[in-house]
Amino acid sequence: MMKKVEINIDGMHCGSCATLISRALTKTPGIVTANVNYASRKARVEFDESLLDEQRLIDLIVSKGYGAKIGVDPDTERLVREKEISDLKISLIFSALFAVPALLLGMVFMDVPYRVLLLFLLATPVQFVVGKNFYLGAWSALKNRIGTMDTLITVGTSAAYFYSVAAMFGLVTEQYFETAAVLITLVVLGKYLEAVTKGRTSDAIRKLMGLTPKVATIVREGREIEIPIEEVMVGDLLLVKPGERVPVDGTVVEGGSAVDESMITGESIPVEKTVGSTVIGGTINKNGMIRFEATRVGTDTVLSQIVRLVEDAQGSKADIQRFADRISGIFVPAVIGISVLTFVAWYFVFGMSFPFALMVAVAVLVVACPCALGLATPTSIMVGTGVGAQKGILIKSAESLEMMHAVNAVVFDKTGTITEGKPRVTNFLTESEDEVPTLIGYAYAVERNSEHPLADAVTEYGRERGVNPGDVSEFRAIPGFGVAATVDGRSVYLGKPEPGVLGADMETKVSRLQSEGKTAMILKVDNVPRAVIGVADTIKATSARAVEDLKRLGIETWMITGDNEKTARAIARIAGIENVFAGVLPQDKAEYVKRLQEKGLKVVMVGDGINDAPALAQADIGIAMGSGTDVAMEAGSVVLMRSDPLDVPQAIRLGRATIKKIRQNMAWALMYNIIGIPIAAGILYPSYGILLSPIIAGGAMALSSVSVVTNALTLRWVKLQVTP
Numbered sequence: 264m265m266k267k268v269e270i271n272i273d274g275m276h277c278g279s280c281a282t283l284i285s286r287a288l289t290k291t292p293g294i295v296t297a298n299v300n301y302a303s304r305k306a307r308v309e310f311d312e313s314l315l316d317e318q319r320l321i322d323l324i325v326s327k328g329y330g331a332k333i334g335v336d337p338d339t340e341r342l343v344r345e346k347e348i349s350d351l352k353i354s355l356i357f358s359a360l361f362a363v364p365a366l367l368l369g370m371v372f373m374d375v376p377y378r379v380l381l382l383f384l385l386a387t388p389v390q391f392v393v394g395k396n397f398y399l400g401a402w403s404a405l406k407n408r409i410g411t412m413d414t415l416i417t418v419g420t421s422a423a424y425f426y427s428v429a430a431m432f433g434l435v436t437e438q439y440f441e442t443a444a445v446l447i448t449l450v451v452l453g454k455y456l457e458a459v460t461k462g463r464t465s466d467a468i469r470k471l472m473g474l475t476p477k478v479a480t481i482v483r484e485g486r487e488i489e490i491p492i493e494e495v496m497v498g499d500l501l502l503v504k505p506g507e508r509v510p511v512d513g514t515v516v517e518g519g520s521a522v523d524e525s526m527i528t529g530e531s532i533p534v535e536k537t538v539g540s541t542v543i544g545g546t547i548n549k550n551g552m553i554r555f556e557a558t559r560v561g562t563d564t565v566l567s568q569i570v571r572l573v574e575d576a577q578g579s580k581a582d583i584q585r586f587a588d589r590i591s592g593i594f595v596p597a598v599i600g601i602s603v604l605t606f607v608a609w610y611f612v613f614g615m616s617f618p619f620a621l622m623v624a625v626a627v628l629v630v631a632c633p634c635a636l637g638l639a640t641p642t643s644i645m646v647g648t649g650v651g652a653q654k655g656i657l658i659k660s661a662e663s664l665e666m667m668h669a670v671n672a673v674v675f676d677k678t679g680t681i682t683e684g685k686p687r688v689t690n691f692l693t694e695s696e697d698e699v700p701t702l703i704g705y706a707y708a709v710e711r712n713s714e715h716p717l718a719d720a721v722t723e724y725g726r727e728r729g730v731n732p733g734d735v736s737e738f739r740a741i742p743g744f745g746v747a748a749t750v751d752g753r754s755v756y757l758g759k760p761e762p763g764v765l766g767a768d769m770e771t772k773v774s775r776l777q778s779e780g781k782t783a784m785i786l787k788v789d790n791v792p793r794a795v796i797g798v799a800d801t802i803k804a805t806s807a808r809a810v811e812d813l814k815r816l817g818i819e820t821w822m823i824t825g826d827n828e829k830t831a832r833a834i835a836r837i838a839g840i841e842n843v844f845a846g847v848l849p850q851d852k853a854e855y856v857k858r859l860q861e862k863g864l865k866v867v868m869v870g871d872g873i874n875d876a877p878a879l880a881q882a883d884i885g886i887a888m889g890s891g892t893d894v895a896m897e898a899g900s901v902v903l904m905r906s907d908p909l910d911v912p913q914a915i916r917l918g919r920a921t922i923k924k925i926r927q928n929m930a931w932a933l934m935y936n937i938i939g940i941p942i943a944a945g946i947l948y949p950s951y952g953i954l955l956s957p958i959i960a961g962g963a964m965a966l967s968s969v970s971v972v973t974n975a976l977t978l979r980w981v982k983l984q985v986t987p
Contacts, residue, residue, distance in 0.1 A: 265295065268317055269574065270306040271340065272299070273330030276400055276454075279411040279595055280329070281637060283404070287327055291315070302641035306331075307575070328403030344458075351455040355448070358393040361385045362441070362448040366958075369441030379431050382440035389444040390424050393451060410595025412634055418599065419628035420446050423957065426621055437618040439625075439957075446629055446961040453965025457634070460972040471570050471652060474526055474545030479510035482554065499557045503548045511544040512559035520551030527565065527655070527904060572659055572902070573652045582665060583925055584640035590933075598631040598940065605944040622957055626943040630960035631936055634968040639928035642975035647921035650978055655889070655904035656914045663900040665925075666884050667918020669865045673813055673911060674844075674856060674878070676870035677824035677831070680888055681838050681908065682800035684871070686717055688724035689781060690797030692772045700730055702794045706786055708732035708750045709757050713740060717782065720798050721757070745784065756787040757796070765792050780833030782826065802837055809908035810839040816912060819864070823847050823855055823878075852878035869911055870899075886911060913983040920981040928971045935967050 275281055281301040288297035288306065293314030299306040308320055317333050324331035335343070365385040368378060375381065391398075397420075400413030420443040427438035478489050482500040495501070495511050503509055509522065521533035524546045533549050536542060542555055545566040561567065602624045610620035644661045651658045658664050675681050693702060707725025710718040711732055725732065733751035740746050745758010760773045760783055769785070769792050776783040776797040786794040810820050822835045823844040831845035844855050852870075856878050859866050868875070868882035879885030879899045887899025888906040903910040943960050947953040955963075 264312045265309055266312050267307065267309045268320065268333055270308060270320060270324065271332045271335045271343075272304050272306055272324060273332075273343075274400070275301055275304055275329065276396075276412050276634075279404070279409060279637070280400075283407055283409050283411075284324055284327060284329065287323060287407075288320070291323060294320075300641050301637045302645055327407055328400070348455070348458050351451060351458055354393050355451045355455050358389050358444070358448040358451050361389045362444040365389075365441040365444045369438075379427075379438055379440075382438060383428070383431055386424060386427070386440035386444040389447050390420065394420060394447050397447070397450075410599060412595070414595055415598060415628045415631055416447070416450055418602075419625045419957070422621060422625050422628075426618070435617070439618075439622065442622070442625070442957050445958050449958070449961040449965045450629075453968055456965075456969040457638075457972060460969060460976065471526075471545075471566065471573065474508065474566060475564075476508045476510050480504075493561070495557055495560050497557055497560055500554060501557060502552070502554050503542075504552050505548055505550050507548055509542045509544050509546045509548060509555075511557045512564045513542055513555035513557045515540045515542060515553050515555045518551055518553040520553050521549045523547040523549055526653075527569065569652060569657060569904075572657045573648050575659060582662070583922075583929065584644075584661070587636050587640055587929065587932075590636055594631070594636065594936075598628065601940060601944065602627040609945065623943070623945050623954070626955050626957045626960040627940055629957055630939045630943040630955065630964050635932035635935060635971045636929075638968055638971045638975075639932050640925050642972050643921050643924040643928060643978065646975050646978040647917060647924075650981070651914065651917055654910070654913065654917075654983065655907075656910055656917065657889075657902040657904060658914070658917075659900050659902070663884055664918050664921050666865070667915050668922040670818060670867050670884065670915055670918075672819045672821065672859055672864040673867045673869060674821040674823055674859065674882070675838075675840070675908070676852070676868075676875050676878075677822055677826065677834060678800060679871040679906075680869050681806045681822060681834065681840075682802050684800065686720040686782070686798045686800040688720050688796060689799045690776060691724070691794060692776075692797070693794040694768070698793070700728070702786060702788070703728055704730040704732055705750050705753070705755045705788060706757055706794075706796065708735050709738070709746055709748045709755045711735070712738045712748070713746045715740070715746070717784070717798050718746075721796065754787075754789050756790075757784055760785040760795070769795060774829075777827065777829040778833060780830055780837060782830055802834065803908055805907055805909040806838045809911055812909065812912040813915075814839075816915060818912075818915070821859070823852055825849065850877070853881040856881045867911070867915070869908070871906070886914065909984070916983045917981070920978060920983075924975055924978055928974055931974070932967070932971060935963075939963060 272284065275284070281299040284306060285297055285299040288294050288299070288308060293311045295309040295311065297306060297308045306324070310320065321331045321333065365382055368375060368382055368385070394417075397413045397416045400411060401417035404411040404414050423439040423446070424443040426435065427440045427443070429435050430438035475492060477492055479492050479495050480487050480489050480502045481495065482502055487502055492510050500516070501510060501513065505520070515536050515538050517538065519535070519537045522536050522542060523533050524543060527543050527546060536553060542553070543566065544564040559565070562571070605627050606620045606624035609615045609623055610617060644664060647664055648658050678684050691699060691703065693699060703725055706721050707730055710721040712735060736749045738746070738748040741758065745756060747754070747756045749755070762770070765773065765785065772795040773783040773785070776795065781797040781799040784796045784798065785792055786796060813820050819842065820840045821842040821844065822831065822838070822840045824831045825847055826834070826845055828843070828845040831843050835841070835843045847855060852875065856866055856868050860883070866882045867884045867886055868878045869886045869888070870879055871888035879887060884901060885899040886901045886903060889902055889904040901914055903914070939960070942953070943955045945954055
């Protein structure tokens with residue numbers, strides 16, 4: 264049996280660490296997939312329980328020199344993150360207290376007595392107290408036969424430090440104690456800033472987790488009792504007062520109120536709740552007191568599912584991230600090789616002094632930054648999926664977010680997607696007004712036993728007019744056509760019109776209704792056409808704006824429906840959709856999506872029903888409306904909680920903006936190293952006399968990671984909606 268777990272990992276210092284753990288996990292028999300995210304410090308692993316258990320996974324990660332825990336609650340995660348930042352801050356202050364005087368003594372106050380000894384005393388605590396973690400990380404990496412950022416920092420600062428020790432004993436002439444101390448301080452500064460800014464990338468998911476109240480008020484035997492949220496069970500009767508958060512999902516059984524669901528759906532207008540209405544855990548009860556019965560608790564609530572979807576997306580990898588992983592795997596060995604070649608070239612080939620060649624080699628080691636590469640993609644994915652969740656757009660994977668930027672065609676299902684999905688009778692046309700009540704009664708009677716979506720519209724029409732349905736017998740549904748029955752002894756049929764047999768007047772009525780985008784049904788009594796019923800499904804207020812917005816993005820739009828061509832074209836015209844697939848059977852929708860893909864289009868399918876699930880799965884990206892069926896939401900790679908068509912172009916804009924940030928970050932990380940490493944190696948020195956000192960190189964390296972995370976955070980201010 265397959266099982267998925269999320270493992271919190273301590274001690275990862277760069278993307279190479281994540282690559283090491285990922286390789287170790289994926290090579291282990293029984294592990295199906297393993298995604299290790301350096302930005303979130305988590306691994307998501309799918310494994311075969313018959314071959315492995317959770318403890319084996321933990322032991323495997325620990326054996327590589329890292330800490331690992333399963334089942335860490337959000338509060339503990341927050342405390343761990345805060346402790347990490349606090350520890351880095353203490354290390355930074357401690358390091359700076361020694362490094363700043365060392366820098367002044369090494370660069371400014373050159374004539375102080377016992378200067379080299381003082382520098383040794385100042386640099387040593389930084390090297391071995393603050394730098395201890397770098398040594399431990401480098402040793403762990405060496406045991407695992409890989410290179411990490413710890414390797415680069417350890418080799419670089421150790422070279423400067425021990426060369427200076429040799430100088431202190433008169434073995435060589437120059438010392439670089441202040442270089443070693445300041446380098447470690449700058450690296451710690453970079454790690455501190457990175458931890459602070461990286462913590463903000465998961466703000467959205469922390470806010471979602473914080474929506475659930477700690478306690479709930481339940482009603483038992485007429486008494487109100489406050490209990491921990493974890494003890495609420497399905498079937499419990501709960502009380503929510505004005506201003507309180509709804510603790511779990513449920514159905515209102517008493518009272519009424521307006522509930523703010525903006526934190527779940529992104530919709531700012533409070534939703535009215537009455538008896539029978541569904542309430543969602545984490546939402547805020549605004550003005551009335553309600554009692555409701557719990558229907559979903561714990562990990563089954565909508566909020567828990569949203570958090571799980573976002574976590575899954577943040578833990579997944581985009582294709583571009585796999586490219587970065589491949590680079591990270593060879594990055595550190597390549598940098599060490601370049602550093603050695605740099606030393607050899609300057610000392611043996613160009614005849615420069617040993618201290619000069621050493622410091623240039625050290626500059627190469629410390630300017631290189633594998634962290635920026637490791638952070639370029641996951642930080643953008645974390646922020647992008649978080650922004651989507653806050654706006655009611657749930658993106659299930661990094662691949663879906665990445666694919667969004669390539670989309671050039673969107674196919675909308677009609678019912679429940681372009682339209683409200685609530686058809687109503689708009690016309691009841693007959694030759695004699697006196698017969699209308701009787702004929703409505705026949706239609707009401709025959710449709711009462713039908714499960715067809717249009718049946719509800721007809722029965723509701725009959726109820727509203729207070730007619731009494733007759734006695735029904737011999738009911739039968741005729742798939743694809745309509746329903747028939749015997750009502751009060753008379754044969755009644757209600758369904759699709761049959762062209763050519765209705766008579767001129769009825770044909771005209773049918774054509775008029777279809778041209779208006781309505782579904783026309785013919786009512787026959789004793790096989791004689793007696794009335795034409797027009798049923799319309801109201802187009803959503805934002806459908807036309809959504810289509811217009813997609814056109815601005817350069818995206819083709821299509822509508823697919825089982826309606827006839829004339830009705831479908833009328834609806835499409837109102838929505839602004841130019842391309843229509845009409846008369847499509849539910850099981851054939853996926854085939855039509857496939858046809859578009861065969862033309863070279865990257866297709867988004869938007870739907871909400873069970874019959875949309877195959878098409879959602881066939882499409883490059885399936886977008887399911889949140890009000891739809893569980894099957895459709897499962898098949899979709901994106902879920903729109905508000906069921907608003909306008910969120911489709913917003914999702915695409917979010918995908919494009921995220922990929923843009925990823926590319927910017929990747930370009931910056933690559934260009935920084937491609938330009939920085941040669942300059943540090945002294946490529947400009949022969950012609951221009953420009954040389955990058957190790958201290959400046961270390962500072963640049965520290966800021967490179969921070970700049971990547973900061974750029975990813977700007978996604979929070981990306982404009983997704985175009986003002987009409």
